[in-house]
Amino acid sequence: MKTQSILILAFIFVIVGGCSNRDDQNIPGNKEKVIVQLDWVPEPEHGGLYQALAKGYFADAGLDVTLLPGGANIAVIESVAVGQADVGQSASTQVITAASRDLPIKNIASVFHQIPTALMLHEDNPIDSFSELDKKTIMARPEALYIPFIKEKYGIDFDVIPQNFGLGMLINDPKFIQEGFYIAEPFFAEKEGVKLKFLRLSEAGYEVYATLFANDNFLESRPEVAAAFVDAFIKGWADYLEGDPTPAHEAIKAARNGEVDDDFLNFSREMIITENLGRGNPKKNETYGSINKSRLANEIKMLEALGAIESGSVSVEEILYE
Template identity: 30%
Template sequence: MKSALTAIALAAATLLAHADDKVTFLTSWYAQAEHGGYYQAVATGIYKKYGLDVAIKMGGPQVNLMQVLAAGQADFVMGKDFQVLSGLEQGIPSVTVAAVFQKDPQGMMTHADVTRLADLKDKTILVASSGYTSWWPWLSAKYKLKPEQTRPYTFNLQPFFADPKVAQQGFPGSEPFTAQKEGQKVNFFLFADDGYPPYGNTIVAMQKTVKEKPELVQRFVKATLEGWKSYLANPAPGNALIKQDNPKMDDDTLAFGVKQMNALHFFDGGDAARQGPGVMTDARWKQTYELMVSSGLLKPNANWQQAYTLDFLKAH
């Protein structure tokens, strides 16, 4: 009897210890639908169920995610494949542990006359500074676009509205919605559907965290993926927290974002349809690495596979 009570006490102590596991997660931007699964896992107690006390911090234009992660001010960040591969080159040993989105959400918004990305040859294209070190080298090489076609994208849609010969970068849940509200007829082309290989909305940690706390990482990955499944089915709890963090976010924009994520199967499409959410493959990472090297964005690196691990996805 005593040993049974001791076992129960130990189990209770273990659960209490898990409940004390404080985790800080940093998103890539101000709170929005594309971050919904993380907020949902907080709002519905999914993180708590896995013994995690998760604090979500918002990113923004002045926040360097990789620096914050390397400095130990966040345990996990919402990352990008290019950032992690570049970080390795710069001596930041981070690692991607899951891909929430099977596609990178970056794409191009155009006026109605453009029916495919190959039609951009005579257009002015608005590109943010980060685009030049990610998707522009891929897009310009694929469709023989010229640097002189580009102009800076300042996250203001007025230049696009004012000129029918302008196309601009965007995300499916954001810029097209703003354009529709303005009565503009637009098309949106997801780069991933044309072969752009990176994953989107990835969970990134430092290699040290993965090595020293693999069980914590596993719980965070499992809980986050549960949170995303829950959010895409019924986003109300997560949306309430999103609006607390970002009061400028409105219900219509959130609803449009959820609709687009479901329609484009970011979470459950591609390999995830067969192998479960969060999945990544060696082949996809190799494509991204080779794209960066061929575009001059990365030097050849014998250790490039340290940018990701599949160890936490085998349970799915």
């Protein structure tokens, strides 16, 4: 398996264009360069990163951070694994799955304590629980690991049509069911006069982090830089959600060339706050950036049970950097 993974990485390296010449990590002003690959186009889910960048928290820590926008066709895991980027944002399950195939990456901090993924339905759709999805059709990413999890947990079956990342079918069909982020898509649906409700994956017991993860070589060769990056990110995340979000929002709007406005950014941020995604639950000893080892162990067991990874192929210590 190790040899196969090395060959896969070599192929990915060619596909993404290889690594840029970064022999000299020091840049003028003695700042260390860190490249971050986002999982999607800039949105409030990246607010902590943009706040830390805009408020100078990264710079104050001696870092020169570049945030690369993501999208449907961006291979975040692979980009970080080959060193095209130092840090990426993804779901913890994806990091675990990749690490089980010997890709050299580790989780370094939580972004959200629960991924804000849900199945979205019209508010007047009679379906109110996952068990009622039996024999229905949903639009989702066919490879999404929550699909076999839901089917097995509730003893149901349903059809999946591939996600197109648009809302047209959901808006126009009152019976349509689609995967989405409940911190984002509802805003755009309501602008079209459609109110949505959600079946949150976390409510089904599918407890998965949204995390920042990093390349092993970056972590091993530049541990002080990695620690400074995480500290500045956490400071930015707390400031974004508890302080004035304007610096991050202005930076996001600039990165999106005006494609999003303050109404959307404020809506999404408020949803993140209301759902307590960033800070987490203090009663569970959760806070900005924290990752619980027991939860990661449970994720590993879940993925093993689903057949997504081989039993014993990865441990908590192999997927979490401390």
